[in-house]
Amino acid sequence: MKTAAMKSFTKKEWTSADELIAESAVSEALTESSTQVDKSNDSSSVSVVFPKRPQISMGRMAEAHQNTLNELSVLSQLQHENIISLLSVVVTPPSILIEYAPMGTMKLMYETYHQSSQRLSPCVSQITIVQIASGIEFLHKRSIVYRDLKGDNVLVWRFPTPNNPPLVATNNEVLIKLSDYGIGQFASINGLRGFAGTPGFIAPEIIKYHGKEVYSNKVDIFSLGMVIYELITLHPPYDKFNQQQANQAIESGVRPSLSKKDLNSLILQRELMIWCWQQDPEMRPTATQVVEVARSQQFCRLVDGIRIDNDGRVLCVCHREIPITLRQKN
Known part of the structure; x- marks a missing residue:
């Protein structure tokens, strides 16, 4: 999973998933299919994964959207200690909240x-x-x-x-x-x-x-x-x-x-x-x-x-x- 637009937010700032995603999206020209945002100041860190804004073609946009739907479809059925957990879903903009890995890959x-x-x-x-x-x-x-x-x-x-x-x-x-x-x-x-x-x-x-x-x-x-x-x-x-x-x-x-x-x-x-x-x-x-x-x-x-x-x-x-x-x- 490629990572970009990394930014820390305090618990007080974590009031709107839409605002969080929008702020992260604006911070970088987004061309890949997903990103992560670390909520590092809370004991339960999460990542936000959402389709990035393609700059090449509608085909890339459709592919990114489909990949997000695929990931949601799979993650929604998985509960295992060695499988990353789906925490929540935001409809607009479409995004997935998942666990944050503190040590990377x-x-x-x-x-x-x-x-x-x-x-x-x-x-x-x-x-x-x-x-x-x-x-x-x-x-x-x-x-x-x-x-x-x-x-x-x-x-x-x-x-x-x-x-x-x-x-x-x-x-x-x-x-x-x-x-x-x-x-x-x-x-x-x-x-x-x-x-x-x-x-x-x-x-x-x-x-x-x-x-x-x-x-x-x-x-x-x-x-x-x-x-x-x-x-x-x-x-x-x-x-x-x-x-x-x-x-x-x-x-x-x-x-x-x-x-x-x-x-x-x-x-x-x-x-x-x-x-x-x-x-x-x-x-x-x-x-x-x-x-x-x-x-x-x-x-x-x-x-x-x-x-x-x-x-x-x-x-x-x-x-x-x-x-x-x-x-x-x-």
Whole structure:
């Protein structure tokens, strides 16, 4: 979800959603489809999302309006700890009040860790995958296909800092939620059509047929594989490619590479990533299977080697056993 026109308002000033939206809209030339406004001086922060004023064409206006309606249609049915909540709706101008993420997006977390020359700890990676997959599982059980899963659309409420990683992460240290359902769709029993997503995260079956053939919710699992890649490398897949090159690579089965440093990540995390980004959607796991594997006791213990702290104490020991469910798929 792209963010613009950020401004703080006191509780006293928060008297009219119309005035708030109008003031924010005037503050910047608005050409995108949505924005956020932080009400940071109240204990329950919110964001306001509304169609921006397009400066190009009526087509862009219609698209922005439709994306807002899609997001409202999806959000109105969702109540889950890892799904951003819809708080209220304003009719004129059309706007949506949603939760405000105090720590921004997962992309910002990647950048913060990268700038500190740190990697996500095994336990933080594990619980992050569990929470993202739990949100996707919730959507899929309600026949909703997300279609734009990426670090930019994963919002962060709680996350450890690079210099103070916990040895064991829980929901007290990590809380993330999926956002931006402008291109999310309810799928029929036969699947759905349409070209949607972000280059580098789009499933090959969408690219191959330009969205004109029916596909399933397994497109979200492919994107989840790319998000796991982001968790390992701290950068987006195919970040050196342009849009056409990224699409061609995915369609031909070429996957982003890992550096030597990346290979210090959890073995099961890498295996799960490979399972998720399989070329054949039928070979990918369901979101429920991803949650089960990521929640397994072995997941954050399986590291390639021995991890010790500065005092020589062993933190993790290598173990290459792979669960049967994962071994059968690969």
